[in-house]
Amino acid sequence: MNQPLLQVREVSKLFGPHAEQGVPLLKQGYTKERLLKEKGITVGVGQVSLDIREGEIFVIMGLSGSGKSTLVRMLNRLIEPTAGEILLHDRDLRKMNKAELREVRRKSISMVFQKFALFPHRTVLQNVEYGLEIQKVAKKERRDKAMQALELVGLKGWELKMPDQLSGGMQQRVGLARALANDPEILLMDEAFSALDPLIRRDMQDELLELQEKMKKTIVFITHDLDEALRLGDRIALMKDGALVQIGTPEEMLMNPANRYVERFIEDVDLSKVLTAARVMRRPETVTLDRGPRVALELMRERGISNLFVIDRGKRLLGVITAEDASRAAKSGAGLEDILITDGPRVAPDTVLSDLFEVTSSSKVPLAVVDEQERLLGVIVRGAVLGALAGEHHEAKEVSPDEVHTEIAVSRVD
Amino acid sequence: MKSIPKLPLAEWIESLVDGMERTLGGFFDGLSLTIETIVDFFAGLFLLPHPLLFIAIIGIIAYLIGKWQLTLFTVIGFLLIDNLGYWTETMNTLGLVITSGLISILLGIPIGIWSAYSKVVHRIVSPLLDFMQTMPAFVYLLPAVTFFSLGVVPGVIASVIFAIPPTIRLTYLGIKQVSGELTEAANAFGSTSWQKLFKVELPLAMPTLMAGVNQTIMLSLSMVVIASMIGAQGIGATVYRAVTQLKIGQGFEAGLAVVVLAIVLDRFTQNLFKSKTQRGD
Numbered sequence: 164m165n166q167p168l169l170q171v172r173e174v175s176k177l178f179g180p181h182a183e184q185g186v187p188l189l190k191q192g193y194t195k196e197r198l199l200k201e202k203g204i205t206v207g208v209g210q211v212s213l214d215i216r217e218g219e220i221f222v223i224m225g226l227s228g229s230g231k232s233t234l235v236r237m238l239n240r241l242i243e244p245t246a247g248e249i250l251l252h253d254r255d256l257r258k259m260n261k262a263e264l265r266e267v268r269r270k271s272i273s274m275v276f277q278k279f280a281l282f283p284h285r286t287v288l289q290n291v292e293y294g295l296e297i298q299k300v301a302k303k304e305r306r307d308k309a310m311q312a313l314e315l316v317g318l319k320g321w322e323l324k325m326p327d328q329l330s331g332g333m334q335q336r337v338g339l340a341r342a343l344a345n346d347p348e349i350l351l352m353d354e355a356f357s358a359l360d361p362l363i364r365r366d367m368q369d370e371l372l373e374l375q376e377k378m379k380k381t382i383v384f385i386t387h388d389l390d391e392a393l394r395l396g397d398r399i400a401l402m403k404d405g406a407l408v409q410i411g412t413p414e415e416m417l418m419n420p421a422n423r424y425v426e427r428f429i430e431d432v433d434l435s436k437v438l439t440a441a442r443v444m445r446r447p448e449t450v451t452l453d454r455g456p457r458v459a460l461e462l463m464r465e466r467g468i469s470n471l472f473v474i475d476r477g478k479r480l481l482g483v484i485t486a487e488d489a490s491r492a493a494k495s496g497a498g499l500e501d502i503l504i505t506d507g508p509r510v511a512p513d514t515v516l517s518d519l520f521e522v523t524s525s526s527k528v529p530l531a532v533v534d535e536q537e538r539l540l541g542v543i544v545r546g547a548v549l550g551a552l553a554g555e556h557h558e559a560k561e562v563s564p565d566e567v568h569t570e571i572a573v574s575r576v577d
Numbered sequence: 578m579k580s581i582p583k584l585p586l587a588e589w590i591e592s593l594v595d596g597m598e599r600t601l602g603g604f605f606d607g608l609s610l611t612i613e614t615i616v617d618f619f620a621g622l623f624l625l626p627h628p629l630l631f632i633a634i635i636g637i638i639a640y641l642i643g644k645w646q647l648t649l650f651t652v653i654g655f656l657l658i659d660n661l662g663y664w665t666e667t668m669n670t671l672g673l674v675i676t677s678g679l680i681s682i683l684l685g686i687p688i689g690i691w692s693a694y695s696k697v698v699h700r701i702v703s704p705l706l707d708f709m710q711t712m713p714a715f716v717y718l719l720p721a722v723t724f725f726s727l728g729v730v731p732g733v734i735a736s737v738i739f740a741i742p743p744t745i746r747l748t749y750l751g752i753k754q755v756s757g758e759l760t761e762a763a764n765a766f767g768s769t770s771w772q773k774l775f776k777v778e779l780p781l782a783m784p785t786l787m788a789g790v791n792q793t794i795m796l797s798l799s800m801v802v803i804a805s806m807i808g809a810q811g812i813g814a815t816v817y818r819a820v821t822q823l824k825i826g827q828g829f830e831a832g833l834a835v836v837v838l839a840i841v842l843d844r845f846t847q848n849l850f851k852s853k854t855q856r857g858d
Contacts, residue, residue: 241765268767280762284780294766297776345766 167214168381169238169349174247176207176233176405186246195404207233209405210247215349220375220382222396224389230405231385235351238383239272240264251349269298273342277354279334281326287313287337288322294345305344312340315374332363339371343378352384356391368394389428393417393437401425413437433517434552440519441512443551444532444541449474452481452499456492459484459499470528472539473503480539483507483528509533512540519548594723609730612676616729620672628659635841643848650844654837663812663834670801670811671838673729677736677797682790685741689748689786690774699749706742714739714800718807732804740797747789751782791846798839812838 177185177198185193185204195206208230215221225231236242238249240256249256251271256264273294281290289296291312295305313322316336326334335355342350356364368391375382386392392399393413401408401416401424409421417437420426449472450459459471463486471489473481481503488502507528510519523530523545530543598605623631632655639648658667692699717738721731755778763773779786805813812834819828 239765241761265767265769268765274762274765276758276762278758280756280758282759282762282777282781284783293763293776297766297768297772341766 168217168251169215169383170248170250170253171211171213171215171234171238172248172250173210173212174234174237174244174249175209175211176230176237176242177204177209177245178207179204182245195406206230206405208237208244211402211405211407213400213407213410215381215383216398217348217381218379219397220384220395222384222386222392222399223402224386224392224396224399225402226387228404229402231387231402232353233405234402235353235383235385238349238351239268239274241274269294269345271347272349272351273345273347274351274353275335275338275342275355277357279326279331279338279358281334281337281341283326285326286322287318287324287326287329290326290337291322291340291344293341298345308346309340309344312344313337315343315377316340317370330363331359332367335359335367339374348381350380350382352382354385354387357386357388364391371395389432390436393432401428414439414442435517435520436515438516438551439512440510440514440516440530440532440543441540443516443547444512444543445547447472447531447539447542449539450484450499451476452503454499456484456489456497456499456502460486460489460493463489472531472542473499474539478538480509480531480533480537481505483531485528504528507531509537510543511535516548516551519543523548594720598724605724609725612680612730612733613728615679616672616676616733618672619675620669623668623671624665628655628664632656632659639841639845643844647844647848651841654841658834658837661830661834663815663831666810666812666815666831667834667838670798670813670835673733673736673801673804673809673811674794674798674838674842677733677740677801678790678794680733680737681741681744681793681797684737685744685789685793686748686786689745689789690752690779692745693749693752702745706745709738710742714803715806718804722807727808729809731807732801732809735804735807736797736800739800740793743792743796744786744789747792748782748786751785751789752778754785755781787846787849791843794842794846795839798835798842802835 173190175186175189177183177189179185180203182204185198185202185206188198188202189206189209195209198204198206211230211234213221223231223234233242237244238256240249244257247257251267256267259267282293285293288306288309291309292305295308300308310319310322313319316339318333318336318340321329321333326337329337335358338355356367359367371382372395384392384395386395393416396413398410398412399416400410403424409416409425411419414437416425417429417432417434420429448462448466448468450462452473452475463469463471469486470483472483475481482505484499484502484504489499492498492502507530508522508526509531510522510533512532512534519530523543529545531539532541532543533539626634632652635655636648636652639651658664688698688702692702714735717735718731721735725731725734759777759781760773763777768776801809801811802813802816805811805815805817808814812831815831816828816835819825819831
């Protein structure tokens with residue numbers, strides 16, 4: 164899963180007379196400005212290296228002119244790099260001849276374009292079939308595959324329409340279906356949703372994530388929009404002036420910006436949509452079911468808290484008990500299982516904070532954060548959510564690192 | 578400033594033409610034979626059925642590619658030509674137009690594509706086309722006669738030279754107009770150059786290209802009429818004779834036949850491409 168599928172090694176694209184002479188100078192540390200001034204060479208993309216892992220959505224973000232579109236076009240050599248290596252399954256795309264490159268474009272890497280780039284003289288179905296048609300796939304087979312792709316993007320029944328009869332969002336679904344029909348390993352999406360209006364855009368982002376759940380493709384997504392990058396990206400690479408500024412998960416970007424540029428880029432981000440439950444949870448106080456109510460009461464008094472989580476020996480969450488119930492049980496001689504509240508709220512560690520507000524405000528007992536095996540990872544107390552949004556990033560330090568996502572380790576730096 | 582002696586441009590051209598005639602005589606003879614065969618084939622084909630049967634067939638085609646208005650006009654127009662007694666001449670002219678139009682298209686479209694793909698070719702072809710279009714059409718008749726003597730063939734050659742520029746220009750334009758995004762998409766999916774040309778560029782260039790073809794056919798009709806001066810048979814010859822003999826009535830009748838033919842050819846070529854794009858391939 165984490166094997167790099169596509170490796171980009173010191174890839175540059177320089178423009179101007181004798182552009183190739185600029186590469187060694189760039190390696191010596193010439194700045195973009197100096198190259199332009201002294202040699203008349205413009206740097207489109209300078210010395211970029213990155214790994215794209217199988218199955219991830221890798222977002223390349225940057226403002227216009229940052230070189231992100233040039234970079235993505237070098238991944239399938241629509242633009243010839245001036246220098247560097249682009250390794251797909253350890254094979255260098257730059258060393259391929261025309262026929263080999265065509266094979267890669269037909270079978271391994273498909274592209275979705277900002278302005279859809281649908282063929283206006285072909286029907287929706289014929290557009291989706293295009294990639295298979297030029298591979299000379301038999302008519303019936305390519306029709307079937309194209310229909311499947313159209314069904315996947317929710318356009319069944321529209322196959323005989325012409326592209327200009329469709330709305331922007333639907334046109335881009337056709338663009339997506341056309342790219343998916345080839346069943347490529349890698350999808351390059353160049354500002355794929357930027358031409359859509361905001362509401363449609365959100366829908367498309369959600370659908371892409373949904374599709375990705377099913378397909379597990381490797382997606383390289385180009386955008387200038389930070390919100391989009393944070394919503395979609397498993398990892399984000401931020402580009403400026405043709406160079407990489409920072410690569411990391413959305414959380415790493417927000418919590419540990421590499422420099423002032425990244426800081427300024429992210430300062431308006433809505434944290435509640437990015438920070439997750441794992442970030443604000445505390446270490447849970449627990450007791451096993453075989454202890455009596457008196458032990459539980461004693462533990463609560465020691466820690467100064469009013470409830471305890473009950474787990475089994477496999478750390479699986481059974482429920483929660485309150486101090487009130489425990490003291491009553493101690494008097495009446497009942498066991499912990501009699502006072503166990505089993506229907507308390509539980510959330511996954513990757514739930515974003517904006518989804519937690521409602522749960523925390525309506526619940527009497529603290530929120531339990533559990534993994535897929537129902538093992539207790541942490542607890543979220545009221546106030547921690549708001550605290551995190553106010554910029555207190557340190558709560559998570561109390562959680563033992565082996566239980567929590569690796570992202571948290573990064574935040575310890577600050 | 579003293580007057581510079583006149584450049585012997587006329588002499589140069591004449592000696593060039595003479596030289597070509599001497600060295601390339603065999604080639605010209607072969608070409609001449611080929612063109613004559615094609616013209617005879619078409620003229621023969623059009624004259625083969627009875628005029629009424631021909632009119633019926635052409636009427637059906639008009640109905641298939643256009644509307645009933647076009648059918649009505651075509652049928653009435655051709656009946657009129659037959660009635661006035663210019664049927665043979667008109668069909669001969671049609672044969673000439675189809676031949677020179679066909680040659681222009683078969684040469685012009687590849688040249689147009691080539692110049693869209695190669696800047697060098699475009700830089701050579703473009704001024705040549707300017708030259709061909711602005712030089713008075715009659716001038717082509719002279720070398721054509723020199724190489725191919727009098728008759729049908731020099732008429733066709735002169736028509737091709739005169740009529741080919743719009744096809745080349747508009748093919749070039751049509752392909753250049755295809756948006757860069759679409760050719761990029763075609764490349765991104767792994768098209769070969771031929772696949773890109775035939776599946777993306779040419780279909781999208783088709784409306785523009787067909788406008789060029791339409792222009793070429795109209796120009797070759799006008800040239801074919803002029804070509805009657807050097808002995809090409811057909812309705813043009815009738816017009817020319819009527820003019821030289823001051824027979825105004827006959828001149829008008831024959832001229833009317835040319836107009837009918839022109840309108841029918843124009844509408845046919847226009848509708849041919851329209852019905853194609855409506856089908857969506």
